Amino acid sequence: MIRIEDLDFSYGRDGFRLTVPKLEVAAGEKVAWIGPSGSGKTTLLNLTAGIVSPDHGRIVVSGEELSALGDARRRDFRVRRIGMVFQEFELLDYLDVLDNILLPYRINDSLTLGPEVIERARALAEGVEIGDKLHRDVQKLSRGEQQRVALCRAVLTGPDVILADEPTGNLDPSNKERVLDILFRYADEHEATLVMVTHDRDLLPRFERVLDFDELCTPAPAPAQEARA
Numbered sequence: 001m002i003r004i005e006d007l008d009f010s011y012g013r014d015g016f017r018l019t020v021p022k023l024e025v026a027a028g029e030k031v032a033w034i035g036p037s038g039s040g041k042t043t044l045l046n047l048t049a050g051i052v053s054p055d056h057g058r059i060v061v062s063g064e065e066l067s068a069l070g071d072a073r074r075r076d077f078r079v080r081r082i083g084m085v086f087q088e089f090e091l092l093d094y095l096d097v098l099d100n101i102l103l104p105y106r107i108n109d110s111l112t113l114g115p116e117v118i119e120r121a122r123a124l125a126e127g128v129e130i131g132d133k134l135h136r137d138v139q140k141l142s143r144g145e146q147q148r149v150a151l152c153r154a155v156l157t158g159p160d161v162i163l164a165d166e167p168t169g170n171l172d173p174s175n176k177e178r179v180l181d182i183l184f185r186y187a188d189e190h191e192a193t194l195v196m197v198t199h200d201r202d203l204l205p206r207f208e209r210v211l212d213f214d215e216l217c218t219p220a221p222a223p224a225q226e227a228r229a
């Protein structure tokens with residue numbers, strides 16, 4: 001579950017400001033977030049993941065009040081309980097497919113990389129049909145395959161919340177459906193909560209609920225818009 005109350009966040013004094021009076025996503029719910037480019041979708045995902053902290057307000061994820069945790073505990077919580085799928089995959093070119101999937105265990109001291117984790121990574125790769133490419137360079141994969149590596153990495157720790165940032169962007173229609181199939185299957189099997197930011201209106205009917213950022217956020221008085229979204 002996700003519960004956000006009275007959230008106020010800005011990138012510095014004159015930067016983009018996001019205010020969210022109230023937002024709830026129930027445990028196990030599958031929600032799409034839509035909104036124009038630059039409306040703060042990625043920012044809200046990063047706040048929900050605890051990557052950035054609000055200036056005011058409460059963010060509760062899976063019963064844990066993220067906004068009350070210190071940096072180290074928030075990071076630990078994110079690594080274990082939240083699966084992030086980044087807009088541009090964020091795969092590491094110098095690691096092969098398997099090591100990219102195992103990355104959370106390689107970079108976090110609080111997770112122990114044992115044989116059972118490697119077995120789980122193999123099984124996940126097998127399940128999304130990249131099991132024969134474990135030792136391939138990630139740059140040599142198609143975009144659809146790269147996205148599946150990112151999905152495997154996001155779910156390796158068995159998170160109860162998946163936050164996916166436009167995971168179907170730049171994929172062909174069959175790969176888009178496939179990404180959704182994978183996310184939905186994981187969410188169903190683990191009773192996980194799924195939030196997916198998307199521009200693909202074709203995909204919206206599959207979600208239980210669509211949250212439109214135009215209605216969700218009360219826009220602040222427009223500061224000078226400079227950066228690209």
Ligand code: ADP
Pocket residue numbers: 011015016035036037038039040041042043044225226227228229
């Ligand atoms: P969306 O994902 O809906 O396209 P973002 O959350 O990425 O929107 O961005 C919302 C606004 O915040 C944009 O105007 C963007 O330029 C600005 N922004 C995003 N990240 C930063 C940052 N790290 N520092 C300053 N401004 C940022």
Ligand code: MG
Pocket residue numbers: 041042043087165229
């Ligand atoms: Mg974005």
